[in-house]
Amino acid sequence: MEIDSKNSSFFNHKSVMVDQIIYSINNFPQQLDKKFVGIDATLGGGGHSFELLNKFPNLQMIGLDQDPYAIEAASNKLNIFKNRIKIIKTNFSDFKPEDKVSFVIADLGFNSNQIETAERGFSFQKDGPIDMRMNPTQKTKAEDLIKNLTENELADLIYKYGEEKLSRKIARKIKNDIQIKGSYSGTKELAYAIGGCFPPKQRYRKIHPATRTFQALRIAVNKEIEVLDKLLNNASSWLVPSGIISIISFHSIEDRKVKNYFKNDERFFNLTKKPIVPSEDEVKINKRSRSAKLRIAQLK
Ligand SMILES: C[S@@+](CC[C@H](N)C(=O)[O-])C[C@H]1O[C@@H](n2cnc3c(N)ncnc32)[C@H](O)[C@@H]1O
Incomplete structure (x- = not known):
């Protein structure tokens, strides 16, 4: 990097x-x-x-x-x-x-x-790799979590650390996408997929719909x-x-x-x-x- x-x-x-x-x-x-x-x-x-x-x-x-x-x-x-x-x-x-x-x-x-440097992968506003490690020598990145966790484990994580009510729907969408195309091109595509899980009215509020899921992934990656x-x-x-x-x-x-x-x-x-x-x-x-x-x- x-x-x-x-x-x-x-x-x-x-x-x-x-x-x-x-x-x-x-x-x-x-x-x-x-x-x-x-x-x-x-x-x-x-x-x-x-x-x-x-x-x-x-x-x-x-x-x-x-x-x-x-x-x-x-x-x-x-x-x-x-x-x-x-x-x-x-x-x-x-x-x-x-x-x-x-x-x-x-x-x-x-x-x-960390949030402003796209390459660190914390931001859904700036496109970067799905990373989120505060310590760049650590092994597990956010992308590893969304790839390797089961749908249930991912949903539980998003709920526990993001307090996100739509955790099940979001986890299903992410795992389906990964099954079809292997992964996302970056944080923006992931955020867009998460946004699509929300009813249209909720997609354009002050707080971006991916905020809670990104928080959950960041908390999990950095333990x-x-x-x-x-x-x-x-x-x-x-x-x-x-x-x-x-x-x-x-x-x-x-x-x-x-x-x-x-x-x-x-x-x-x-x-x-x-x-x-x-x-x-x-x-x-x-x-x-x-x-x-x-x-x-x-x-x-
Ligand atoms: C909110 S910033 C601190 C800003 C700082 N107080 C200042 O005034 O500039 C949090 C910092 O803590 C570091 N950090 C978070 N968790 C850590 C941990 N478990 N061990 C060491 N550093 C950690 C992050 O890398 C980040 O640089």
């Missing part, structure tokens, strides 16, 4: 709820005048880490991402703080810090570069729910007592998981009974932020 990472506009991800993330760190009862360490589990373009390093002069960060293009973009952006950040290309579910840290932030899901479970389970062993975990999620399946975990795990105080959401002003300038929900918990 050829992606022009030399082009400075190649990575233009706008970080969401930066002030609220800073707030979550500023208000925890540790001494910010001494050296402290935090983990950014989803570094992306380095936006949140940049703002945190800028705000807290005594902060050292560890930044993780599984996407090499994000790692490259973040390394460039954070070069001025290079003595205060260690950047590691890894899935956060495989990571274990050497020492305990004061906070962990995770801004889940995909970055803007997003399994790795979130691992992150939530591991976080207590990463944090010092009173350490903070702040998680931004973008869909109800993730948010429910974070909410229940923070509510029921006795090792944590749940600091957000209701999630923190972006301001109207932020949503106006960054449409992607509209579904963001931030939840914060503190290790006892």
Whole structure:
């Protein structure tokens, strides 16, 4: 895959709820005048880490991402703080810090570069291979799922991770098409086939009819729910007592998981009974932020 990472506009991800993330760190009862360490589990373009390093002069960060293009973009952006950040290309579910840290932030899901780069195959607006891997060295792509799963398995996946009511009809259509022609030419043809499963009135609404199915495939390809479970389970062993975990999620399946975990795990105080959401002003300038929900918990 050829992606022009030399082009400075190649990575233009706008970080969401930066002030609220800073707030979550500023208000925890540790001494910010001494050296402290935090983990950014989803570094992306380095936006949140940049703002945190800028705000807290005594902060050292560890930044993780599984996407090499994000790692490259973040390394460039954070070069001025290079003595205060260690950047590691890894899935956060495989990571274990050497020492305990004061906070962990995770801004889940995909970055803007992934969705805007047709070759990554996340988009139904830009035609690309049916891929959707955040880590391009991972074996399974979305195309493998639609080819190898049975119709029933595919329908269950679309329902579970996309909460799509037409999951059975969509799975039947996809499997029929694959049987006839082997595969689709790309994401646009797949999206068109999914759109055709909807009654005409529903095909041209604000939200594209393929949105939920694409979300489901992306979640499955990247095992997003399994790795979130691992992150939530591991976080207590990463944090010092009173350490903070702040998680931004973008869909109800993730948010429910974070909410229940923070509510029921006795090792944590749940600091957000209701999630923190972006301001109207932020949503106006960054449409992607509209579904963001931030939840914060503190290790006892
Ligand atoms: C929403 S973006 C983060 C943007 C970042 N906070 C910023 O301000 O620039 C999410 C990032 O997390 C990465 N990611 C998602 N799941 C991951 C995982 N399990 N392990 C490591 N990185 C992951 C994605 O590759 C993507 O770059």
